[in-house]
Structure formats: C-alpha cells, structure tokens
Amino acid sequence: MAVITLPDELKHQLQQDLGPDQVFDDPSILKTCASDASKAFHLPHLVVRPDTVTGVQKVLHLASEHRVPVYPRGGGSGLAGGCLAEHGGIVLQLTGLNRLRSLDDRNFTMEVEAGVLSSRVRDAAAEAGMYYPPDPAGMELSTIGGNAATDAGGPACLKYGTTRDYILGVEAVLPNGELLSTGVKTRKGVVGYDLCNLLIGSEGTLAIITALTLKLLPRPGTTTGMIALFTDMGAAMDAVASIMASGHLPSALEFLDYRCVGLIRDLLPVTPPEGSSMLIVEVDGGAQVIDNEIREIEAVTRKRGALHCLQLPVAADRQRIWEVRRQVSLRIRDQAGIYFPEDIAVPLSAIERLVNALPACEARHNVEIYGFGHAGDGNIHLSVITRDADGYARAHNAVVELLELAVSLDGTISGEHGIGLAKREFITMELSSRSLALQRQIKNTFDPYHILNPGKVFPDNLDSTP
Secondary structure (H helix, E strand, O other): OOOOOOOHHHHHHHHHHHOOOOEEOOHHHHHHOOOOOOOOOOOOOEEEOOOOHHHHHHHHHHHHHHOOOEEEEOOOOOOOOOOOOOOOOEEEEOOOOOOEEEEEOOOOEEEEEOOOEHHHHHHHHHHOOEEOOOOOOOOOOOEHHHHHHHOOOOOOHHHHOOHHHHEEEEEEEOOOOOEEEEEOOOOOOOOOOOHHHHHOOOOOOOOEEEEEEEEOEEOOOEEEEEEEEEOOHHHHHHHHHHHHHOOOOOOEEEEEOHHHHHHHHHHOOOOOOOOOEEEEEEEEEOHHHHHHHHHHHHHHHHHOOEEEEEEOOOHHHHHHHHHHHHHHHHHHHHOOOEEEEEEEEOOHHHHHHHHHOHHHHHHHHOOEEEEEEEHHHOEEEEEEEEOOOOOHHHHHHHHHHHHHHHHHOOOEOEOOOOOOOOOHHHHHHOOOHHHHHHHHHHHHHHOOOOOEOOOOOOOHHHOOOO
16 A cells, blocks of 8 residues: 545545544644654654544544545554554544543442553552553553553563453444444453454554453552662573572563663662673562562572672662663663664573573674563563664664574564564564464454554555455
8 A cells, every 4th residue: 555645525524523623734743643662754644633432433434435544543652653654644643532431449440541541540540449550661651542452561461461461341443433342341251252352452453442441450468679680691581580480470570681781870779780680570469478579589589690689678769760670762762873672572481592692693783782671471672773874784684583583482573562564574474374364354354445554563465455
C-alpha cells in the first residue's frame, strides 16, 4: 500500500460529525503524532481525538466507507513504530477516552477506558487498597489501551504476569464501526473462542480497543529490595539463575550491564567499580517472610561473586533506584546516532550464553550494545547503537545477528514491545509460513479492507490490500 490521498469529503464529514475541536490537519499537530519513542517519522493527513466511544465508531465507519487507513494511538511511548501512519491517513488519538468507569472493591475489578494513563490505573487501584501489577516503563506516558495492544510487561511480570493476565474483558470498535464486547467479568470463563485474548497484543490491527475490564489483586503487605554489583555480566547472570533455582520468586529481578552502569554511575547510591554489572531485586509479601527472603537472596548473590550488596528497605530509596533505572534508555538515546532498541527474550538457561555473545557481536559490526532489562524472565533489552549517523547498515546487521541468536536459543524476537514497523521484516525468523497465513486470514476476517494500522506486524509482501 502506497501513501493514500485523503478525500476532502471525508475530512468535512468528520468535522461535521465530531466537531472541529476533535479533527485536526494543522501541520504542528500532525507532527506531534508523526513519531513515537522509536526514531521513525511518518506524517498523517489528519489527527482525530474523539472523547466518546460513539466518536470512535463514527471515525471507523467513515474510514471504512472511504477505504482510508486508521492508526490507533495512545501516549506514543512505543518503541516499534506501532502507531505511526506509514501510508498516511488518520491517526486516531485515544487519550480523550480517559474515564475510569467503575472500581469494584468487592469483586476486585476495574472498568477503564483505553486512553487512561497506566500510572492512573495503578494509583486508582492502590487508593482503593488493591493492586494492579503490570508496570511497563513510561507508565506516566503510556495508556492502558496501548499496554493491551502490545501486551506490555515490566519488572513485575516476573512474579505477576503481563497485561494480558489482568484483562477480563475488552470493549472494541470493529473496522466497520460496529461495537464489540468480549470476555467476562468473572475469574473464569470458557464460552466460545477467546476473542478477548486475540485482541490483546494484536497492535490495533484487528479492532480499536476502547475500554477494558481489569482484574485486580489484594495489595501486597510490604516490599523490600536490594542492589548487587558484579565484576562481569556472566557472574550477574549466574546469580539470576541461582536465585530462581533456589526457590525464590522476586517481584522484580532486573539487570544492567557494565555499559548501562557506566551511564548512570553518577546517580547511584554507591560508586560501582569500573566495568561492573548490577542486579536490582525486589520481593513483596509479609514483612517477616520478605526480610528473611531478601537476606537469603543476598547470600546467593555473594556466593556467586557479588562485589557489593546494598539493602533497600525504605520505599523512597527503592523509588530512586527505579528512577535511575528509567534513565538508562534516555541516556542511551541521547548519545546515539543510530539506535535500535531490541527486546528479545530467551529461556532462563540461555541468558548467560546470550550475554556472553555480545562483545564479539559488537566487535564484528563496530557497534555498541547496551544490555538491561528483566533478567528474571529472560527478557533482555539490547540497545544497539552507533555514535555516527552513518552506521545504519552496521547496526542493522548486528540486530539481525542478535535476533537470529535469540531464536536459535528457543527465544523470541520481541518480549513486550511488539512488532510494529521496526520488527516486521524479521517476523519470518520466528513464525512459519503456515502460521503467518493463518494469522493473515484472521486479519482479513476482521479487517477485509485493511484500514486498521496497515503495514504493522506483517512483512510488506504479506500485507497487500485486497
């Protein structure tokens, strides 16, 4: 599909049906929706910001009639170009759907619209004495609908699971404008095909999610944590395997390699030795239980070569560490001429082999690779960069090598970012032609004119419009 021409009739009809305060073609507004946290850039023809589900239905009904692409957008915090208008058309910005419809503290559920910020969902649950575990990076920017569209994770998914595990029901608008409600409000339900889970992680290519019914949990009693510094990455990965093998299930187990530690060493409460890697560990539960558990985990890390351990029983100290952890990606981007943020995941037993392969890959392609992320579940974020802006081919070749390595280790090319634009050329590394053909049939059933987020997920040769 090439860049389309937007019919004037469509723009005028949208302005008439939704009002000029929700339909924009001003270049300055279009530019705000032309990029995300990746470095890709694609200008749409229109940005539409409905504040009701009925408004979303009107947009899709008209877009379907005119065969004009529609790209759902939340906070624009994604790293795979999943919300960008590669072929022009309409960016449907859903931040106006920002209502918390209900909060049920007897059944531990929340119904919330897609444009509500992820941080607000968690805060609202906490204020009611409940817990919403998923905690993807950038919670102050990302929306709950965007989290559902990519099945976002975060540090807590080691113990608690990803966004998918907390969605009971989905309200969504189909490409023709029809409203669909699927899922349940109970903890169990096996009636018919599971359309709810089909929509989760589909990156806005099947339907536009407008609201979610979320499952909440009782709030954990208390939390404690620690950081541990290691002489090298291999020792840190060995410690991760030993922590898990010893029967512990931390609520977070994060890893920063020596390059990442070097970037944020000025922000840490201890001065790490040159070349050291770091683990961040949290456990939650009853106070006496977790006090014993964190001491046992510290003993495991010391046995595996930890140079220094710092206990973090105070919430404010742990919060500062997480703020430092969030600075890593920002500082990587700031110094990169070319930047590929990858989020492969491998089995726990393969993490050490993956990490040990990074220096040779760097040398072969003359790139820098920063490794960090959710070591407890094997989801290692690898940021491949070059300092010069002419290094695209080198960085791209390094990415290909790393993704092939991940798949050869029985891993996946994306643990939580999604495919979007950035990884669609690589999807055949992991999925068979038969699997892709079946998925293509599903896409055609939901979206026969391919107006929803075209160009995402499937390679170009599999995404020609009927």
